[in-house]
Amino acid sequence: MNPRFELLAFDWDGTLFDSTACIVKSIQAAAREFGLPEVPTERARHVIGLGLEPALQIAVPELPREQYRELANAYRRHYFATVHEVTLFEGVPELLHELAGRGHRLAVATGKSRRGLDEALRQVGLHDLFEATRTADETASKPNPQMLHELMDELGVPAHATLMIGDTTHDLQLAANAGTAALAVGFGAHGHEELQSLRPLALVHDVPALAHWLRTHG
Structure with missing residues (x-):
């Protein structure tokens, strides 16, 4: 049939x-690199599934728009350093x-x-x-x-x-x-x-x- x-x-x-926890922790770690306030876990969870830069613009709204590419690079460093554990x-x-x-x-x-x-x-x-x-x-x-x-x-x-x-x-x-x-x-x-x-x-x-x-x- x-x-x-x-x-x-x-x-x-x-x-x-x-990988939800790994993504959340990577968003939070990237934001800390930029000296930004801790990203709430629920906000970081909410953006999972979106493209990376649109997701970061929602998760980390405090950053000037021209810096999101740098933030995305920081996220990738943290994510790829730990994703092998997932x-x-x-x-x-x-x-x-x-x-x-x-x-x-x-x-x-x-x-x-x-x-x-x-x-x-x-x-x-x-x-x-x-x-x-x-x-x-x-x-x-x-x-x-x-x-x-x-x-x-x-x-x-x-x-x-x-x-x-x-x-x-x-x-x-x-x-x-x-x-x-x-x-x-x-x-x-x-x-x-x-x-x-x-x-x-x-x-x-x-x-x-x-x-x-x-x-x-x-």
Whole structure:
């Protein structure tokens, strides 16, 4: 039987990769380098999923606009110094292999940079599972629908057969803007009430629940 959703487009950070804390700490450390006030954890969590410079402009609003590129470089230094300690959520590799075996086509739509995503995929050995990927530095940042439109166009899958899976309101709004369905995961960056406010098909609370939902509804 053909799956309901031919294309499953996954966010990366906080959805497949347990990197929320690493990203938050890297934003906070970069701001400290510039002598800025401590970035509140909730504010840093909220911008995860956006492209880096737009995210930093929200997380660290005190900085003059011309300095955000330097701040982004500081963030990258801190992030790449510690990201090797981060890994996939437990059960994710098995789930992705199962989904591919059931006939789903897998893609990644992420706010990461191309360098960041490629290094993460190399680190966890999953590059060959994804037929297409898009990053925020090669297309428009979430929630602009361009990223998801490009993935659907590349793979020849219509919006009604595409499901966006993510842990932030940016992911859910991306799906709404692109005309696709969305599934929220509640173990990443954004809170459950925030996610529910955008009316995803469901909100799942761990990887086993995600696997169960996709087996029964995907």
